[in-house]
Amino acid sequence: MSATQSAGTVVSRTPVGDYHHLVIAAEGIAEHARPGHFVALAIGGVDSGMLLRRAFSIYRTSTTGRHGETVEIVFAAHGKGTRWMADLAPGDPIDVVGPVGRPFALPKEPVSCVLVGGGYGSAPMFSLATALRDRGCPAHLVLGAATTPRLFGLSDANKVGSSVHVTTEDGSTGTRGRVTDVLGDLVDTTDAAVVYACGPMGMLRAVADVAEDNGAWSQCAVEESMACGIGVCMTCVLPVEGEDGIVRMVRSCVDGPVFRGDRVRWDAVGTIPPGTLGGPR
Amino acid sequence: MSATQSAGTVVSRTPVGDYHHLVIAAEGIAEHARPGHFVALAIGGVDSGMLLRRAFSIYRTSTTGRHGETVEIVFAAHGKGTRWMADLAPGDPIDVVGPVGRPFALPKEPVSCVLVGGGYGSAPMFSLATALRDRGCPAHLVLGAATTPRLFGLSDANKVGSSVHVTTEDGSTGTRGRVTDVLGDLVDTTDAAVVYACGPMGMLRAVADVAEDNGAWSQCAVEESMACGIGVCMTCVLPVEGEDGIVRMVRSCVDGPVFRGDRVRWDAVGTIPPGTLGGPR
Amino acid sequence: MSYAPHDFGGPISPDEVDLSVDLCGVALPNPVMTASGCAAAGRELDQFFDVAELGAIVTKSIMLNPRSGRATPRMAETPSGMLNSIGLQGPGIDAFLARDLPWLVQRGARAVVSIAGDKPADYVELARRVGQAPGVAAIEVNISCPNVENRGLVFACDAESSYRVIEECRPHIPDDIPVFAKLTPDVTDIATIAGAVADAGADGVTVINTLLGLTMDPDTLRPRLGGVTGGLSGPAVRPVAVRAVWQIRKALPDLPILGVGGIRTGFDALEFVLAGADAVQVGTVIFNDPGAPMRVVRELRDELAVRGIRSLDTVRNAAHG
Amino acid sequence: MSYAPHDFGGPISPDEVDLSVDLCGVALPNPVMTASGCAAAGRELDQFFDVAELGAIVTKSIMLNPRSGRATPRMAETPSGMLNSIGLQGPGIDAFLARDLPWLVQRGARAVVSIAGDKPADYVELARRVGQAPGVAAIEVNISCPNVENRGLVFACDAESSYRVIEECRPHIPDDIPVFAKLTPDVTDIATIAGAVADAGADGVTVINTLLGLTMDPDTLRPRLGGVTGGLSGPAVRPVAVRAVWQIRKALPDLPILGVGGIRTGFDALEFVLAGADAVQVGTVIFNDPGAPMRVVRELRDELAVRGIRSLDTVRNAAHG
Numbered sequence A, B: 001m002s003a004t005q006s007a008g009t010v011v012s013r014t015p016v017g018d019y020h021h022l023v024i025a026a027e028g029i030a031e032h033a034r035p036g037h038f039v040a041l042a043i044g045g046v047d048s049g050m051l052l053r054r055a056f057s058i059y060r061t062s063t064t065g066r067h068g069e070t071v072e073i074v075f076a077a078h079g080k081g082t083r084w085m086a087d088l089a090p091g092d093p094i095d096v097v098g099p100v101g102r103p104f105a106l107p108k109e110p111v112s113c114v115l116v117g118g119g120y121g122s123a124p125m126f127s128l129a130t131a132l133r134d135r136g137c138p139a140h141l142v143l144g145a146a147t148t149p150r151l152f153g154l155s156d157a158n159k160v161g162s163s164v165h166v167t168t169e170d171g172s173t174g175t176r177g178r179v180t181d182v183l184g185d186l187v188d189t190t191d192a193a194v195v196y197a198c199g200p201m202g203m204l205r206a207v208a209d210v211a212e213d214n215g216a217w218s219q220c221a222v223e224e225s226m227a228c229g230i231g232v233c234m235t236c237v238l239p240v241e242g243e244d245g246i247v248r249m250v251r252s253c254v255d256g257p258v259f260r261g262d263r264v265r266w267d268a269v270g271t272i273p274p275g276t277l278g279g280p281r
Numbered sequence C, D: 001m002s003y004a005p006h007d008f009g010g011p012i013s014p015d016e017v018d019l020s021v022d023l024c025g026v027a028l029p030n031p032v033m034t035a036s037g038c039a040a041a042g043r044e045l046d047q048f049f050d051v052a053e054l055g056a057i058v059t060k061s062i063m064l065n066p067r068s069g070r071a072t073p074r075m076a077e078t079p080s081g082m083l084n085s086i087g088l089q090g091p092g093i094d095a096f097l098a099r100d101l102p103w104l105v106q107r108g109a110r111a112v113v114s115i116a117g118d119k120p121a122d123y124v125e126l127a128r129r130v131g132q133a134p135g136v137a138a139i140e141v142n143i144s145c146p147n148v149e150n151r152g153l154v155f156a157c158d159a160e161s162s163y164r165v166i167e168e169c170r171p172h173i174p175d176d177i178p179v180f181a182k183l184t185p186d187v188t189d190i191a192t193i194a195g196a197v198a199d200a201g202a203d204g205v206t207v208i209n210t211l212l213g214l215t216m217d218p219d220t221l222r223p224r225l226g227g228v229t230g231g232l233s234g235p236a237v238r239p240v241a242v243r244a245v246w247q248i249r250k251a252l253p254d255l256p257i258l259g260v261g262g263i264r265t266g267f268d269a270l271e272f273v274l275a276g277a278d279a280v281q282v283g284t285v286i287f288n289d290p291g292a293p294m295r296v297v298r299e300l301r302d303e304l305a306v307r308g309i310r311s312l313d314t315v316r317n318a319a320h321g
């Protein structure tokens, strides 16, 4: 897999609840994108004081629309760079690197799957659900968020999900609570073999635990702070246990962002756990 | 006189020849502006890598239009900041400090005057001409530029000038040559007492010489590189001789930008001429 | 290393935040000052905010005699910063004491007078003159200047020269006027220099002055500034300045520090306080936003309020905890 | 001071510009390299441009043993720059020689291998191993690391430690492999350190490594980086880097210099050449634009062409003239 750097152009930016849905025309990215891949966007223009790219999961892509090849993302404006993005207008230039990272691994057999998206973390789940169902895997969706405006993609979910389950912490939509409050039962009743998840670290950790407790694999797309997004800087690492049982500090941008939930040392994120390869002795 | 800092909004930006005509709605500036004053604009937004303001002569102001108080400037997009300004669109925010500097001194008697504008340097000349004619001074305009697209304000000139003279270096409009090629005669024939000038340093120096040779005072608006535009940084200095005959390094932003042409040590701009107050011994 | 967050309780109203500072016995309404050379003597900024409301106005470093400064160009914009080679242009101490200082004092502002010299004897004479002038709140001794008696080596690059200037000045300044030595970051170990000036009798230090930088002119292909090299300032250097404050605070737990370098927002000011600064100065950003010093005061108040912090004492040095 | 502009004649076609460089006997097609730690071992960048076309790839500083690096967060964006505290994470020399270097060599790129150690003996062992490996174009000795045998003081902060590392390494590296010592700007007098490593047998120097910086976390109100302090890089520091090159060139007219620090455009690269650099490196800006190194090559060619400059030799050191 190879990433492309593409001089993109904004097709549209549409507010959706608390988020923005951004469509970018950019060549060379859409056809290679798989669910779980992300793009890294340059921010602020050539004279900006903000140098680092921002990473966003690919929501969906198209190679056949009237704007040519397009890539779509969903983002929350919370820091400086994403606030700048919230002012993007059609026609604005935006440099895109993508697709980057390791996508979600798809089962070889037509097993049942549960897909969990927290907040904007649901963005990659709809193309994933489609890909799963294309290979005969039922795809049950769980969308969760603190509040209704932070749920993304309910209508997509209803289109592509084998079933759809929603939680909000304030109870304004669906079940009051968190995604993990409904997850265990769902894995059980659907006899799911794999749980896919994308969302905040805390959620991923909890999802990985629930999956494991219920005898399913988990595939978690993590979100670590990234400087380069292409594997050259070593800022985005987290402790992951290899097949050999050794914990390594692994780049989440190119060795992830998707990891097997049981491999990530969730408890030790933000530290170098004792025994890590090359760790302090 | 006191400058105001005002959170302005772009009303319009219109290309005019090689320049842009920018109209900004900003409060507290228009009513205090006099011909020769300038504004200092912040560039690039809060996360920009460009910190320093850019200075522009006030072209005209209004307190009565439908956008409330407005300030207008004319600019050439040549460096980073002005290129950024060339993308400004109606509604964009832009922070304005102004009016700054010492405006053109107006004659107390109804004497004849010649006003020379080089390139965008003609921008302040039209309001000056109006002010002069309001007090009974004939105002003869000379506009000069390298090429026709770099002439600014011909139609304004025809409206407000007692007479209008145009030079271009390529001869595409008016007399082929430089403003100084027509200036001597004009000062003579109009019996001008004062020559006002705004434009590149080389032109100002030549204009000041011609004025002096023809027995007229000159008032030159200089353009020195400025960091603050409000008198606090001491970057914008040039050598100016005081009434006491002593040369001082004087701030062009607040002690200028308008100086008496015979006071500026044009030959020594960019140096500290020997004998300057506090100069190296 | 990973820290537990501090817990100061829930947000409070900005009115409940007390920003006042006691700086070596001088009471300041808030910890924000202008930085020397970025506010002249305060007069021009009084158009944009009430200079008497700010913590203090630090005046442009004044020398014994009038000084023309360097040839132009004197500045170049750089990414998130600028280079300057003003060369300490100024009217000299007589004119300053006759005209600039009285205006500030009469205006009710706290005047911190910055002095600079070419040799130790200059500083002594300046200290004497300024120390006797009425209304001076504090003196900042800018030792980030070349010492003509020592091959043009910047005083603050050398612990001994730094010690000597402060030791010779201090006795000529009344005890109740605190003396701050202003240090350059262009040294291998800034804490040692801070220790030297503290030993010599400085009441505190101001860090940082500009970093030495150079940029080329695209037309001449030679150094752009009349002074060849220049001083780098602005947000670009902020991480270096915060680090310098933090290192000095670590080495000298009780030395008052004025933090300066690239402050643009209230949070930037808070960064310096967390690192150990007793007060802060806003410099280059004034050129971007002449209202910045008072805006920083307001934003700092809000930053504290939203975190439930009632006074600066609560968070000063908090990054060391 | 005021200069007459250079006159090189009118614009020429970019094709007429010869960018090739002879770096201590190593032929480079152009003077642009990646900076250590900003390009891993070249493989990832090969997606964006042909790494064999670039002047050279400088690999991430490699240590004797595998190293996990520091805890996250390891970076913070700062105005026109960033802070990093990676802590030299890497696979160790064995894996590097087995896997990373052979890829680069086979790919046809010029490999400049950066080595780093905790003590002089580490450097010696690394020099020996890398010196024997096939296909190494040059070695960069990153002495901007803490010396565990000397209270954690950074080697390059001290002329003696710097001298010692290079003196001990050099004999273990074949003569035809040039050795560059990479210096930190966090010193009072960088030219002295450059002189020391030159005396010790370095063929040249690389300047600058990052500046020590610190930033606070708005949530914890404590240092943001896992490593507490971090290294500041990016366009923010460029004026400091150009100044360092210029000072070293002035002091040591013949010492080869690799200039690095904040290069974003072809003109930025030219600035370093004018100041005295023989070649340049692009680091942090790669994170902004992975195609930057080859873009800088193209832009540099255009900058020279438009000024009628046919080769780098014509303009190297031109700012000193």
Ligand SMILES: Cc1cc2nc3c(=O)[nH]c(=O)nc-3n(C[C@H](O)[C@H](O)[C@H](O)COP(=O)(O)OP(=O)(O)OC[C@H]3O[C@@H](n4cnc5c(N)ncnc54)[C@H](O)[C@@H]3O)c2cc1C
Pocket (backbone or CB within 6 Å): A038, A052, A053, A054, A055, A056, A057, A058, A073, A074, A075, A076, A077, A078, A079, A080, A081, A082, A083, A120, A121, A123, A222, A223, A224, A225, A226, A227, A257, D077
């Ligand atoms: C693989 C991946 C996929 C992501 N997908 C999405 C998405 O679909 N929608 C969405 O809204 N956000 C997504 N994020 C998070 C998004 O990248 C950050 O919110 C964004 O970078 C923050 O930028 P800022 O300018 O708002 O914040 P700032 O604080 O100004 O960012 C400063 C620097 O830190 C980095 N940074 C800060 N927070 C994060 C973070 N959480 N993750 C990575 N880098 C960070 C930025 O990239 C930048 O370099 C994703 C992150 C990763 C790693």
Ligand SMILES: Cc1cc2nc3c(=O)[nH]c(=O)nc-3n(C[C@H](O)[C@H](O)[C@H](O)COP(=O)(O)OP(=O)(O)OC[C@H]3O[C@@H](n4cnc5c(N)ncnc54)[C@H](O)[C@@H]3O)c2cc1C
Pocket (backbone or CB within 6 Å): B038, B052, B053, B054, B055, B056, B057, B058, B073, B074, B075, B076, B077, B078, B079, B080, B081, B082, B083, B120, B121, B123, B222, B223, B224, B225, B226, B227, B257, C077
């Ligand atoms: C009193 C005054 C009135 C002016 N009026 C006009 C006008 O009406 N129309 C117009 O197009 N231009 C005018 N200029 C020039 C204008 O300020 C510069 O062209 C502009 O600042 C250059 O900015 P930049 O971003 O294009 O260049 P950059 O090279 O990116 O500028 C970098 C820095 O240098 C300063 N600088 C560079 N060139 C100049 C310059 N010539 N004068 C002052 N500062 C400079 C900038 O302000 C900025 O701080 C005037 C300048 C002055 C001093």
Ligand SMILES: Cc1cc2nc3c(=O)[nH]c(=O)nc-3n(C[C@H](O)[C@H](O)[C@H](O)COP(=O)(O)O)c2cc1C
Pocket (backbone or CB within 6 Å): B233, C035, C036, C037, C038, C060, C061, C084, C086, C088, C114, C142, C182, C208, C209, C210, C231, C232, C233, C234, C235, C237, C260, C261, C262, C263, C281, C282, C283, C284, C285
């Ligand atoms: C134009 C200019 C002039 C300066 N003049 C002085 C001075 O006279 N004395 C002094 O101690 N510092 C001087 N400085 C340094 C500032 O006071 C301050 O230490 C430095 O710029 C870092 O802060 P900043 O990034 O907020 O500007 C000057 C800085 C600038 C930009």
Ligand SMILES: Cc1cc2nc3c(=O)[nH]c(=O)nc-3n(C[C@H](O)[C@H](O)[C@H](O)COP(=O)(O)O)c2cc1C
Pocket (backbone or CB within 6 Å): A233, D035, D036, D037, D038, D060, D061, D084, D086, D088, D114, D142, D182, D208, D209, D210, D231, D232, D233, D234, D235, D237, D260, D261, D262, D263, D281, D282, D283, D284, D285
């Ligand atoms: C993330 C990161 C990692 C770095 N790692 C190394 C390293 O391993 N060895 C080294 O000599 N320099 C390292 N550097 C410093 C760079 O090589 C370079 O000297 C410095 O960043 C200045 O150049 P720049 O502004 O172009 O990045 C690193 C810089 C960054 C930003």
Ligand code: FES
Pocket (backbone or CB within 6 Å): A225, A226, A227, A228, A229, A230, A231, A232, A233, A234, A235, A236, A237, A251, A252, A253, A254
């Ligand atoms: S973000 Fe640079 S290696 Fe992952």
Ligand code: FES
Pocket (backbone or CB within 6 Å): B225, B226, B227, B228, B229, B230, B231, B232, B233, B234, B235, B236, B237, B251, B252, B253, B254
């Ligand atoms: S531009 Fe700052 S004093 Fe004139």
